[in-house]
Structures are given as C-alpha cells and as structure tokens.
Amino acid sequence: MDLLRLAVSGGGEGAGKSDVFFRLPGLGLEVTSIVTTTWAIMAIVLVLCWLGTRNLGRVPRTRGQALLELAVDGLRAFFAPIVGEENARRFLPLLGSLFIFILLANYSGLLPGAGHIRGLKAPTSNWGVTAGLAAVVFFSVQYSGIRKRGLRYFKHMVDPWYLSPLLLPLGVIEEFVRPFALSLRLVANIFGGEIVVLALLMAIPWFLPIVPLALELIFGGIQAFIFTFLTAIYLSTAVAEEH
Amino acid sequence: MEFSTNELIWAIINFVVFFALLRLFLYRPVLKLLDARREEIRNNLAQAETARQEAEAARAEYERQAVKARDEAQAVISRAQATADKTKDELLSQAQKQSQEMIERAQKAITSEKDRALNEIRQEIADLAVMAASKVVERSLDVEQHREMVNDLVKKMPGSAGKAN
Amino acid sequence: MSAMVLFSGAAVLAMALAAFGSAYAQGRTGAAAMDATWKKPEVSGKIRTTMMLALVFMEALTLFVFAIVFVLAGRVTNEIGVFAAVAVVSMGLAATGSALAQGRTAAAALESSWREPEDSGDTRTSMMLGLVFMEALTLFVFAIVFVLAGSVDGSRVVFASAAVGAMALAAIGSAAGQGRTAAAAMQATWKQPAGAGNTRTSMMLALVFMEALTLFVFAIVFVLNGRATTLAGNLFGAAAVAAMAMAAVGSALSQGKAGAAAMEATWRQPEAAGDIRTSMMLALVFMEALTLFVFAIVFVLSGMVA
Numbered sequence: 001m002d003l004l005r006l007a008v009s010g011g012g013e014g015a016g017k018s019d020v021f022f023r024l025p026g027l028g029l030e031v032t033s034i035v036t037t038t039w040a041i042m043a044i045v046l047v048l049c050w051l052g053t054r055n056l057g058r059v060p061r062t063r064g065q066a067l068l069e070l071a072v073d074g075l076r077a078f079f080a081p082i083v084g085e086e087n088a089r090r091f092l093p094l095l096g097s098l099f100i101f102i103l104l105a106n107y108s109g110l111l112p113g114a115g116h117i118r119g120l121k122a123p124t125s126n127w128g129v130t131a132g133l134a135a136v137v138f139f140s141v142q143y144s145g146i147r148k149r150g151l152r153y154f155k156h157m158v159d160p161w162y163l164s165p166l167l168l169p170l171g172v173i174e175e176f177v178r179p180f181a182l183s184l185r186l187v188a189n190i191f192g193g194e195i196v197v198l199a200l201l202m203a204i205p206w207f208l209p210i211v212p213l214a215l216e217l218i219f220g221g222i223q224a225f226i227f228t229f230l231t232a233i234y235l236s237t238a239v240a241e242e243h
Numbered sequence: 244m245e246f247s248t249n250e251l252i253w254a255i256i257n258f259v260v261f262f263a264l265l266r267l268f269l270y271r272p273v274l275k276l277l278d279a280r281r282e283e284i285r286n287n288l289a290q291a292e293t294a295r296q297e298a299e300a301a302r303a304e305y306e307r308q309a310v311k312a313r314d315e316a317q318a319v320i321s322r323a324q325a326t327a328d329k330t331k332d333e334l335l336s337q338a339q340k341q342s343q344e345m346i347e348r349a350q351k352a353i354t355s356e357k358d359r360a361l362n363e364i365r366q367e368i369a370d371l372a373v374m375a376a377s378k379v380v381e382r383s384l385d386v387e388q389h390r391e392m393v394n395d396l397v398k399k400m401p402g403s404a405g406k407a408n
Numbered sequence: 409m410s411a412m413v414l415f416s417g418a419a420v421l422a423m424a425l426a427a428f429g430s431a432y433a434q435g436r437t438g439a440a441a442m443d444a445t446w447k448k449p450e451v452s453g454k455i456r457t458t459m460m461l462a463l464v465f466m467e468a469l470t471l472f473v474f475a476i477v478f479v480l481a482g483r484v485t486n487e488i489g490v491f492a493a494v495a496v497v498s499m500g501l502a503a504t505g506s507a508l509a510q511g512r513t514a515a516a517a518l519e520s521s522w523r524e525p526e527d528s529g530d531t532r533t534s535m536m537l538g539l540v541f542m543e544a545l546t547l548f549v550f551a552i553v554f555v556l557a558g559s560v561d562g563s564r565v566v567f568a569s570a571a572v573g574a575m576a577l578a579a580i581g582s583a584a585g586q587g588r589t590a591a592a593a594m595q596a597t598w599k600q601p602a603g604a605g606n607t608r609t610s611m612m613l614a615l616v617f618m619e620a621l622t623l624f625v626f627a628i629v630f631v632l633n634g635r636a637t638t639l640a641g642n643l644f645g646a647a648a649v650a651a652m653a654m655a656a657v658g659s660a661l662s663q664g665k666a667g668a669a670a671m672e673a674t675w676r677q678p679e680a681a682g683d684i685r686t687s688m689m690l691a692l693v694f695m696e697a698l699t700l701f702v703f704a705i706v707f708v709l710s711g712m713v714a
Contacts, residue, residue, distance in 0.1 A: 030249050038257045045261070049269040056276050072273040081682050093270040097262045123254070128247040132254025136262075177697045184700060188623035189616075191630075196547045199554035203479050211468075215544055218537075222616055229613075230693065233686060 019118070033121040034129060041104045041123075075099065082229065083236035091235050094140055098133065099228040105129070106190055106220030110213065115194060124223075125194050130187040134179035137231045142175075145238030153238065178234060182227055189223045365400070369393045411489025418493035419477045422500030426473040429504030430466045433511025437462045440515040444522035451525040458521055458532045462514035465539045469503040469510075472550050480557060487562040494569040495553040498576035502549040505580030506542045509587025513538045516594035524598035531597050534608045538590035541615040545579040545586075548626050559633065567636035570646030571629040574653035578625040581657030585618045585664025592668035600675035607674050610685045614667035617692040621656040621663075624703050628652050632710055644713045648706040655702040659695045666691050 021031045052064035075096040080088040102124060108114060109122025123129045145153040157171035158164035193216045200212055373393055441459035445452045476499045480492045517535035521528035552575045560568040593611035597604045629649055636645040670688035674681050 029252060031253075032250070034250055035253045035257070038253070042257060042261045042264075046264050046268060049265060053268055053272045056272055068269065068273055069277065072270065073277055082686065089274075092274070093266045094262065096270065097258070097265050100265075101258060101261060123250075126247065126250050128250030129254040131246070132251040133258060135251070135255055136258055174697075177700060178693075180704065181693060181697055181700050184624065184627065184703065185617075185620045185696070188620060188627040192548055192551070192623045192626045195555060195626075196544070196551040199551040200547070203550075203554055204475055212544075212547060215540060215547075218540070219544075219616075222612060226613065226616055230689065233689065 021119075033119050034123045034126050036119045037108055037121055038105070038123045038129070041101070041108060045100060045104065072096070079232050083232045087232075087236050087239065091144075091232065094235075095228050095232055098137070098231060099224055102133070102186065102227055103221060103224035106224055107217075109190060109194055110216055110220070115198075122190060122194065124186055125191045127183065127187045127191075130183035131179075133186075133227070134183035137182060137234070138175070138179040141178075141231075141234045141238045144235055148239040149241065152241075178230075182230060186223055186227055189219055193219055365397060368400075369397055372396060411484055411486045411492075414489050415480070415484045415492045415496070419481070419496045422473055422477065422496040422498075423470070425497070425500030426470045426503035426507075429500075429507035430470045433466045433507040433514070434463050436511040437466070437514040437518065440518035444518045448522040448525050451522070451528060454525070454528045454532075455518060455521055458518060458528065458535065459514070461532065461536060462510065462517070462539060465543055466507050466510055466514075468543065469507050469546055472546055473499045473503050476550055476553055479554065483557060488557075488560050488565055488568075491556070491560050491565045491568045491572070495557070495572045498572040499546070499549055499553060501576040502546045502579040502583075505576075505583040506546045509542045509583035509590070510539050512587040513542070513590040513594060516591040517597075520594045520598040524601050527597065527601040527604055530601070530604035530608075531594060534593055534597055534604070534611060535590075537608065537612055538586065538593065538615065541619055542583050542586055542590075544619065545583050545622055548622055549575045549579050552626060552629055556629075556633070563637045564633070564642065566642040567632065567645035567649075571633070571649045574649035575622070575625055575629065577653040578622045578656040578660075581653075581660040582618045582622045585660035585662075585667065586615050588664035589614045589618070589667030589671060592671035596671045596675035600678050603674060603678040603681060606678065606681040606685075607671060610670055610674055610681070610688065611667070613685065613689060614663065614670065614692060617689075617696055618660050618663050618667070620696065621660050621699055624699055625649065625652045625656055628703055628706055631707060635710060635713070640713055644710065648710065651702055652699070652706060655699040659699045662695050663692050666695070 019032050021036065023030050048064070049068065052062070052068040055061070056065060072092070076088050076092050079092065079095055082088075083091065105123040108120070109125055111120060114120050114122055115125070157168050159167065193212070197212045197216060373389060376392075437459055441455055444455045448455070473496070477496050480495060484492045513535060517531050520531045524531070549572065553572050556568045556571060590611060593607050596607045600607070632641075632645040632648060635641050666688060670684055673684045677684070
C-alpha cells in the first residue's frame, strides 16, 4: 500500500523533499522525477534525430534517415486531411512535436518501476505538465490566429454586434475551456490508468495486470492522438477565413 | 493528483526547447529534403510529360502526312477514272452516231434503189401492156389515146398513186 | 461485528448485481450468436470465436467484483464498515452498467458478423475495442475503491462512500453512452463494410471522450481526498463528487447519442467520414466542457472550503 500511496501522492507534496533533486538558484524551480524523465525523453528523441539527419542524402542512405523521413511524411499525411495540405505543412513542427512528446511521456509510465523509483515518472500523469502543454497550445492558437487574420480573428466573438454581450463572454470562456479540457482529459486518463494498473497489481498480482497494461498501451497512444488532433482542429479554425 | 506550478513552468520550458530543437534537427532538414525530392519528382514528371507530348505530336504529324498521301493517290486514281470514263463515253457515242449514220445512209440508198426499181418495173409493165394490148387488139391505136389508156391503167396499179412520171 | 454483517450483506447484494448484469449481457450475446449461427451456418466458427471473446469480458466483470469483495473483507472495521458496504455495491453497479453496455455492443457485433460474414474480422476488432473501453470503466471504479480503502478512516468515511458511489454512477453513465455509440458502430460496419476502418477510428475517438467523463470524477476524488478530513470537508466532498457524477452522466448520455448519430452518418455518407469525425469531435468537446465546468467550480471551491 505504500507503493500506491507514493504513486497517488504524485511524488510531489506527499513524498516531499525526497523527490527534488536540486533547485535552480534564484528561479525557485525544482528538478523533480518528472523533469528528469522529460529530459531523458527529449535527449533520446533529439539524439536519434541528430544521428538520423546528420548527413541527409537525396536518396536515403541510412535506415535512420528512411525512418525519420517516414515519420515526418507520415505525420504530414496524417494531419493533411484534418487541417488541409497547407496547414499540415505549416503546423507540422508543432503538432508533430506534441504528438511525439506526449506519446513517449505516456509510455514512459509503462516502464517497470515508473512512478516509484527516483527519477522516473510519467510526465503526463502530472496535471502541471499537461497544463503546461495546453498552455503552449493556447498561445500557439491565439498567435497563429492573430498573425494570419489580425483583428478579424476576434470577429466571431462579436459577429452580429447586437449579440456580442452574449457571444463575447462565451467566446472568451470557450478559448480557456479548450486548454483546460485538453490538459485534464490527458492527465485524468494517464493518471487513472496508472492507478488502475497499480491497484490491480496489488489486488491480484498474477497474470491479470497484463490486461490493463495492454490497455494503457492503447490508451497512451489514443490520448496522444486526441490531444494533437484537437490542437490541429483548433489551429486550423483559428487561421481559417470565414466564408 | 495535484496541480503543481513547478511542473507547469518546467513543461512549458522543456516543450519549447524540445520544439525548437526538433525543428532544427528534424523538421527543417527533412521537410527541405522531402520538398526537394518532391520538386525533383515533379520536374521529372514534367519532363516525361513534355517528351510524351512531343512524341505524340510527331506521331500525329506522321499520321497527318500519311492521310494526305493517301488522299492524293485517291485523287489521282479518281481523276484517271474520270478521264477514262469520259473517253469511253465519247468513243461510244461517236461509234453510235457513225453506225446510225451508216444505217441511215443505207436506208436512203435502199429507198432510192427501190424507187428506181419500181419505176423501171412500172415502165416495163406499161410497155409490156401496150405491146400485149396491141397484139390482142390488133389494131393500132392512136399513140395519144394509147398513152392515156396506159397511164390510166398504171394509176390504178397498187402502190403508185400519184407517182406517175 | 455489525460492520461485518453490513459488509457481508452488501457484498452478497453486489455479487448478485454483478452476476445479474453479466448474465443478462451474456444471455443477450448468446442469443445473438445463436441467431447468427442459423442465419449463416457456414461462418459458425467465426461467430463462436466472437461470442467467446465477448463472454470473457462480461465474465471478468463479475470477477472484479469478487476480487474487491475479497480485498475489502480483510479490512472491514466498525469505522469503515459503511464505506466497505457502499464500495462493493458500487462495484456491483458499475459492473452491471459495463456488462449491459457490452451486451448491447456484442449483440450488434454478432448481427453484423452474419450480415457481412466476409468482414467479421473487422467487426470483431471493433467490438473488442469497444468492450475494452467499457471494461475499463469498471476497472476505474475498482481502482478508486482500492485506493480509498488504503486511506479511509473514520474521519473520511462520508466522503469515501460518496466517492465510490459517484464513480459507479459515472461509470454507468459512460457505459450507457459507449454502448449506444459502439452498437451503432457495429451496425455501420455491416452497412458499409468498406468503411470499417473509418468507423472504428471514429468510434474509438467517441468512446475516449465518454471514458474521460468517468476519469474526471476519478480525478476530482483524488483532488478532494487529501482535504476530506473535517466534517465540512466530508460534506463538501460528498456533494462535489455527487455533482460531478450527475454532470458526467448527462454528458455521457448526450455524447452517446451524438456518437451513434455520427456512426450512422459515416455509413450513410462514407466519403464525408473525415468531416463527420471532426464535427463529432467538436460536439463531444462541448458536451465534455459541461462536466468540466463542474470540475472547475469544485476545484476552486475546494480550496476555499479547506
């Protein structure tokens, strides 16, 4: 039960000082297990990309290059029908990075010992992390909309002007509900899944936890997909000219 | 499940760094490469298309000329045919005309010959009749009366009405 | 002693509930399988496989209830007797909800597999995916009972009891919505076999949203659990989780309706599958937001109450 309680407390306030590796002087930022896991994910992905794209040939020379090309082109082909060819090209770096980041963060929670050994904890099982990602999405959507359409971006909030007392607050609330929902949906799924696996592991320690583990494998992918899918829709509606 | 600002700030920093580095190391080079390759393929396709169009044009030209030659040969043949037909018709009609003329001439000759023969026969008959009559009558008739009688007789002969000479 | 009596009674009731739900669903599945077998005897092997897989899921639901009864039985004290009793009954209710939705889905899948025998593999994959989501709902209730059982004491018993009840309610709502959408997806699979992949993706996305509703209740329980030690904390927590559960049920039922309509639209107009999916997602996001408003209010207020 200690294991579970540690997992439930999120290794944060509950576990207290034990999870903080060090503080950044002056900034008050603490490096926790979640931060180190994030760094590890970033490092792995970036090193792979660096190795794969070190000497790109017009005809793929290495397996790594072929794989990276497949990934980038696959992501583009995946987003194209949702947001259109042009938007898929423009938003690919953001959407692709989000997808890779969330997917690996979700899956890091499936590694043995994740959540109860120091330095390894699924980043997306913490609401702060998903809220941070959602904040990035929020600012990207606003930035893209305003950059592409200027003040017309806000038109839908005041369109029939006589309805604007109603539309304006609704529009503003909606803009904030979106990232809120994005972050909470992701964290609730990953965190909930983690707890289910742990609870089953302790209640019925035999073969049964295989089932929720396999479930987590599916759900982790689906959640990364949903997060980026909705981000793609928000971005494309923000830059779309009204007809 | 706690909401920790520490993790939120870290997530934003980490993700922005991750995004920037991925753009630098992954998206920019790979997209550039993919675009270059796409461009190349598009160029190759365009070239192939041009070559195909040229071949197509050459083939069309060749076909056009073949058709022209065939048409010309056809025209020559039909011209020759027409000439031959005309010549044939001319010869035919000429021959017809000639034969017609010959027939007509022959008929004329036959008619005049018949008339002459008839006259001769008539003369003969008249003389014979006079001779016979004088023999029968055994009296000499006055020549004038005689001729008148013969002429009457001749007039009564069939086929000679009004044709006395 | 009285706590143990209460718990035992509740456990028996819970097992009965779960067994009833599983049995009803299995009956429905079995009947659909029989029906399919005489209509298309030549694919009876495939039909049997599909049926067996579905039955295993429903059987497992009752086993989860059995497991939680077993786990709690060793921990029942007079202090937390009420919690243990409510918890097992909640598990029973959740299992019943999941089972009924699974039965609806499996029956539709079996109909699909005799109407379009060539694509029974596609149908089976979609069915399994749907059943997995519904199974997970009961597992979330299982997990919350398990976690609360570890932390509950006399000072939190009101909140903990309300929390497991709320989870069960939310799970039932989510399961009902999921069942409706998944059944419609099974129908779409035989009506438009070429679009089976598209239908499955859309179905999966819709089910994820309904799953998330139960998970929001799950999350709020965790948020409130640390603060529910005073009487005020208990009462507020109980009211909060009840409110969340009600909101989740409403959202789930409407999402189920929207999801089912999207599935039907997908088979009626397969070319527009992408557009339909995007519209469906946007609609589901709005219905989800309603539950999230309750979540936000509870989250903000919980800080003030504590």
